[in-house]
Amino acid sequence: MLEKRVVVCLDVKDGRTTKGIRFKDNADVGDPVEMARRYYEEGVDELVFYDITASAERRKIRIDTVRRVAEQVFIPFSVGGGISSREEMREVLLAGAEKVSVNSAAVRSPGIITDGASLYGSQCIVLGMDAKRDPSMPCGYRVVIDGGRTPTDLDALAWARKAEELGAGEIVLNSIDADGTREGYETTLTRIISEAVGVPVVASGGAGRPEHLLRVFTDGRADAALVASMVHYGEYSVGDIKGFLRSNGIPVRLT
Amino acid sequence: MSKNTIVVVDYGAGNLSSVQNVLRHFGADFIVTSRPEDVGRGSALIFPGDGEAAASMGELRRTGLDEALRAFHASGKKFLGICIGCQVIFSHSDERDTSCLGILPGDVRRFPRMPGLKVPHMGWNAVDFRVRHPVFEGLPQGSSFYFIHSYYPVPRVPAHAAAVTEYGETFVSAVADRNLVAVQFHPEKSGLVGLRLISNFLAWDGCWENGGGAVDA
Numbered sequence: 001m002l003e004k005r006v007v008v009c010l011d012v013k014d015g016r017t018t019k020g021i022r023f024k025d026n027a028d029v030g031d032p033v034e035m036a037r038r039y040y041e042e043g044v045d046e047l048v049f050y051d052i053t054a055s056a057e058r059r060k061i062r063i064d065t066v067r068r069v070a071e072q073v074f075i076p077f078s079v080g081g082g083i084s085s086r087e088e089m090r091e092v093l094l095a096g097a098e099k100v101s102v103n104s105a106a107v108r109s110p111g112i113i114t115d116g117a118s119l120y121g122s123q124c125i126v127l128g129m130d131a132k133r134d135p136s137m138p139c140g141y142r143v144v145i146d147g148g149r150t151p152t153d154l155d156a157l158a159w160a161r162k163a164e165e166l167g168a169g170e171i172v173l174n175s176i177d178a179d180g181t182r183e184g185y186e187t188t189l190t191r192i193i194s195e196a197v198g199v200p201v202v203a204s205g206g207a208g209r210p211e212h213l214l215r216v217f218t219d220g221r222a223d224a225a226l227v228a229s230m231v232h233y234g235e236y237s238v239g240d241i242k243g244f245l246r247s248n249g250i251p252v253r254l255t
Numbered sequence: 256m257s258k259n260t261i262v263v264v265d266y267g268a269g270n271l272s273s274v275q276n277v278l279r280h281f282g283a284d285f286i287v288t289s290r291p292e293d294v295g296r297g298s299a300l301i302f303p304g305d306g307e308a309a310a311s312m313g314e315l316r317r318t319g320l321d322e323a324l325r326a327f328h329a330s331g332k333k334f335l336g337i338c339i340g341c342q343v344i345f346s347h348s349d350e351r352d353t354s355c356l357g358i359l360p361g362d363v364r365r366f367p368r369m370p371g372l373k374v375p376h377m378g379w380n381a382v383d384f385r386v387r388h389p390v391f392e393g394l395p396q397g398s399s400f401y402f403i404h405s406y407y408p409v410p411r412v413p414a415h416a417a418a419v420t421e422y423g424e425t426f427v428s429a430v431a432d433r434n435l436v437a438v439q440f441h442p443e444k445s446g447l448v449g450l451r452l453i454s455n456f457l458a459w460d461g462c463w464e465n466g467g468g469a470v471d472a
Contacts, residue, residue, distance in 0.1 A: 040446070074276070
């Protein structure tokens, strides 16, 4: 049976991880490569890097980080954050990432999904989507971009279907309402989207305890769940989370 | 090129950097090539890739790599196919009705369209080995490997099925015949078990006969 994936997300700025508290005793504090290797050794199924670097050097720094991770971490990982051209996609994939994630750029020019999928295959192209509760939208959630700052006219469900049709091979679905609360994923949103599309859905935003992953895998029908602070701050290891899921009947990979 | 060089075949099907990273990790002597004349000079061959059968076969024919791959296999030297490299070694793929290399008899089929079964099959899934094989040495029964594919091989010779996996139905996730091993999953992205499989391949002498004995579950 296909296992449910536990995915760790690392926010990277100027080549350093922005939430590196757990490893503060380590000489490599905040080094995304070091953190990636630690999570890999703990048995994480996949990694996601969001590059929030603003400097002019960003592409060079990003490629260097991706290359160093790929040399040491032999599991899939994806890279997102401001990717808006085929050339940037190509650089990231050739450096060793399995997938690239597009978010705001795909809302502004949806053709980037089709371009990426036809050049590199749908399996490489992840749609990152930020959704916010809004009763005026048909599915009850509105797509927002630019890290949640800019509302769009898109209904979250309609956009997910459209992105699949355009060639996205996976959707990372982030709830703006739940993000940072550590009170659990937006299970309703996850279920609406996951049941409507034929590609895997990764739930994101709100994870604080292993029970939250259990709930989003069962009630939310998620294929994978993204965690950040609950592992970065040292409260839980990837192994703790997977052990809990396994003991509650969720198929997960144990290493 | 030394006599122990591994040839990694590059035919434009996806990204070879992961395979190269693993070979570097083991300090293996390898080249990446798209030239048919280089292929035969290796002592072992890795035929990786993800992508699409028709485009892959088109490129293999255009470059003459199709003949080079058949000749390499016929020479008896060890051959590892990965993902699309586990599909186009068969006679035919349903993906755009594509005639393939025919190194092993059989077809490549798509997962059925059924409710709740997401295609592509993406993520970690258990592999049940059906044969004892040096390339699978030390891998626990039911080890999880990383998959990303919509099609899978259906060997015409049942004895070629070396491992199976469940996804909607039971499908063949690895095949083996004499000097050839091919896996539908990605060992280069499957953590420690994947590294073990590749190091086993590097150490393998390339000889294997299916003794017919099944592996205990």
